[in-house]
Amino acid sequence: MNYRVNPKNNDKLSILGFGCMRFTKDEKELEKQIIYAIENGVNYFDTAYIYPNSEVALGRVLAKGYRDRVKIATKMPPYLIKKYEDFDKIFNVELGRLQTTYIDYYLIHMVTDVNIWNRLVELGVLDWIKEKKENGQIINIGFSYHGGKDEFIKIVDVYEWEFCLIQYNYLDENKQAGKSGLQYAASKGLPVMIMEPLRGGKLVTNLPKEVYKVWENAYVKRSPAEWSFRWIWNHPEVTVVLSGMNSQEMVEENIRVASQAEANTFTEDDFELFTQVRTILDEKIKIPCTGCNYCMPCPHGVDIPTCFSCYNDREIEGKMSAFGKYIMQTSIISKPHNASLCTKCGLCEKHCPQNIAIRDELSNVSKAMEKFYYKPLKFLIKKFMRL
Missing domain, CATH: 3.20.20.100 (NADP-dependent oxidoreductase domain)
Incomplete structure (x- = not known):
């Protein structure tokens, strides 16, 4: 050892x-x-x-x-x-x-x-x-x-x-x-x-x-x-x-x-x-975000890299696993950082070295990760944690 x-x-x-x-x-x-x-x-x-x-x-x-x-x-x-x-x-x-x-x-x-x-x-x-x-x-x-x-x-x-x-x-x-x-x-x-x-x-x-x-x-x-x-x-x-x-x-x-x-x-x-493995996996993901954080901080509280990371994980880990991460990392914390907080101000896009259409992609994340069961599930998890 x-x-x-x-x-x-x-x-x-x-x-x-x-x-x-x-x-x-x-x-x-x-x-x-x-x-x-x-x-x-x-x-x-x-x-x-x-x-x-x-x-x-x-x-x-x-x-x-x-x-x-x-x-x-x-x-x-x-x-x-x-x-x-x-x-x-x-x-x-x-x-x-x-x-x-x-x-x-x-x-x-x-x-x-x-x-x-x-x-x-x-x-x-x-x-x-x-x-x-x-x-x-x-x-x-x-x-x-x-x-x-x-x-x-x-x-x-x-x-x-x-x-x-x-x-x-x-x-x-x-x-x-x-x-x-x-x-x-x-x-x-x-x-x-x-x-x-x-x-x-x-x-x-x-x-x-x-x-x-x-x-x-x-x-x-x-x-x-x-x-x-x-x-x-x-x-x-x-x-x-x-x-x-x-x-x-x-x-x-x-x-x-x-x-x-x-x-x-x-x-x-x-x-x-x-390098070969990452190249293969990168082809499977939806958003080419490297997590450099140049787009941060968002004035409205969105954790853009984390939202994109959870969304991309759908392609590797599956929808349920990625959704679980999304809830835990962006939504049930004391100050939420989820994608739907985006107001489309566009400040983030000025700093993105990958030229990602961040506002459009956050809208895609919100639609995929914040479906009809998102709010009630978030409420139930928070309630459980309080108990």
Whole structure:
């Protein structure tokens, strides 16, 4: 297993982290997978309060003598925090589930804009974090991110974070926090953990046949998953890559790759393969947006790159998956950024280096992503989150 050092505290972290959201339901098989991973060097396990049975299952296995060999990362859902007492209420439940007295890496979960953090500050989160760190119950505090580039920079700068978690893969190099966000966080000395390296498996099982041919004809035989992981690990700014492993075969394969992959080792041939893959995928998308953010900020609050990204994902991930991202990233946040907020003022188009007809494309996004069920579903999700 290869490791990278957390520059904040010198923790030696396995470059492969065990993402616990997709645990197998077979308890014996799960225990086998977790123990095998630990025995073969995996020392970072990422779970969350809202992942069904995940914290309980992980805690049960680690209590068998493995707790001190790993770093636990878990998360607090900000939408469940209504008053100061809720911080302890949720945190203590997590400690009980995980059968531990402290959390190594604790995250504010699913942050999409700085307003979410500001609301927690108003409820007293700064005092709460200070208390937990002073008594040793939280070792490192961070956040997981699901928004656009501009808000990511704001969140990184709003507090003295000790790490962060972002979505990153070769298809999302210029989406969400993106490469620029990865580099910015790393420049601030933050360890950057990576989620969705395979986009929930879609970069393995849901690609055009032309992409599979690129991998098959490569100078070295590697699976789409291995190529995807190696691309991320080639970035020296990346600390840990999470994988939602749920089979023994997957655990063994990912550990093998993580024992070989290193930063800054890609050759020109490697980069050329990904150029070919992106060229194929670019032909499938509707809007040639690179996520450069030159069109931002929109005076009416539209997150143009994120709207375009979700719309383009319909061609790769399917309509329902893309719609889910659209709702989460533009609509159920404290200050919506959805496409129908566009007033067609045209300021954005003056700055677009791709000469995209942004106003027309936002209209297309609105028609495709904000159908008749958009408003009632948004209302129901917000209501659920308040509950």
